Amino acid sequence: DFKIDGIDQASLERWCAALGWKGLINRAGATFRRLPQPDKVDLDQCRALALMRGQPMLIRRPVIEGSDILLAGFKPAAYRQFFSV
Numbered sequence: 001d002f003k004i005d006g007i008d009q010a011s012l013e014r015w016c017a018a019l020g021w022k023g024l025i026n027r028a029g030a031t032f033r034r035l036p037q038p039d040k041v042d043l044d045q046c047r048a049l050a051l052m053r054g055q056p057m058l059i060r061r062p063v064i065e066g067s068d069i070l071l072a073g074f075k076p077a078a079y080r081q082f083f084s085v
Helices: 010-021 030-033 047-055 078-082
Strands: 063-066 069-072
Touching: 010 047, 010 069, 069 078
Parallel strands: none
Antiparallel strands: 063 069
């Protein structure tokens, strides 16, 4: 639970490599909206990773990681693909 325990740099970098930092950071959430304006402008991967490391609530949730899956955020179509009922 990275909301409580925080997130390690290796996981963030692995997730970012697979999903891209733009797919990992939650720009629509309250935590992002509360950031000072200078922190939101001209984001790049390095700055985004530092923000997510310092404030894990900026990471889209849930993150589901397994041997053949990595999903961030709730996307019904992606969930149907991996979790057929």
